[in-house]
Amino acid sequence: MNAIEPALSDPPATTPNDDLRRGAIAAVPVLLGFIPFALVLGAQASQRSLAAGEVALMTGLNFGGGSEFAAIELWTSPPAILVIVAMTLLVNSRHLLMGATLAPYLRYLPLRQALGALFFMCDESWAMGLADARRRGGFSLRYYMGVSLCLWGTWVCFTTLGALVGPLLGDLHSYGFDMAFAAVFLVLLKGMWKGVQAALPWLFSLITAALFYLLIPGGWYVLAGTVAGLVSAYLWAKP
Structure with a gap:
């Protein structure tokens, strides 16, 4: 491996299980923040007549909270498929740049493993994986996957749970839950x-x-x- 190429190997003092466990532990504060948003998204989806299984399929295949909130907001009966697809592509287009920054670290992997790592990528796992690589002098795929799998599993499970309990909550607008994601974007805009x-x-x-x-x-x-x-x-x- 050329000296200027990103290192993919883990530090020798760790084992595969150590890095997976380290990633899972690092993900805990983030996944705790995922839970309320996941519940709100699932509940909103149930108000649009989506079943819990359909919500699980949507959040499992499209692991991008912003585009999923946008899709639910745009959901009609029948759904405006072209508008939803176009909006999803626009919101998720940031993943093109995120994937490009990970490409130097994943280029030495078999294609199947590289695509799997990119499938589970979200904003948080991407940032944590790169930050860990800078701290330790090498990108740990197992650490990254430990973070990614925990966040993905939390998101799918709690959006599904939100869809199951959504009908019991009634109109979410009366609780103000539908403003949760908008409030986060306002905070992000303040930081930008x-x-x-x-x-x-x-x-x-x-x-x-x-x-x-x-x-x-x-x-x-x-x-x-x-x-x-x-x-x-x-x-x-x-x-």
Whole structure:
């Protein structure tokens, strides 16, 4: 292996089980934060007439909370498939960049193992895996998978549980639970705030989404606001 290539080997003092256990333990604080959001998502899905098995299938195959909340919000009867698919692709497009940063560490693995690692990737496991690699001087696939599998299992189990208890809760809007994910995004935006000038694409996205919401029926306002924000950010960054 070339000296400048990312190291994939674990430190010699650890065993495979040690790194899996280390990843699982490191995931505990994060998965505790997953639980309320998973319950809210499952309960919201049940309000849209999705069965618990369907919720488990959705969250198990598409491990991306933001796109799943967006899909449930856009869900109608019959569902607007094209809008939901387009929104899911836009929200999950960040995984392209995340996967690219992991590629140097996974390139030495058999394709089946590399694809499996990417399938279980989420924002938290990606960040924790890279942070661990920087601390220890080498990427531990077993640590990363210990984190990823614990987070994935928690998400699927508690979204399913939320779907089962959702009908007992009644209208979630009366509890304010439906604002949970929006509140998290507001906190994230606060952390990303770099001044009024840098936030102009956000404003353009908001105005576009509001106009589509008022003038065009359906969930197109979500897609329109997202595209407007991306285009305006690109144009604003050009000299």
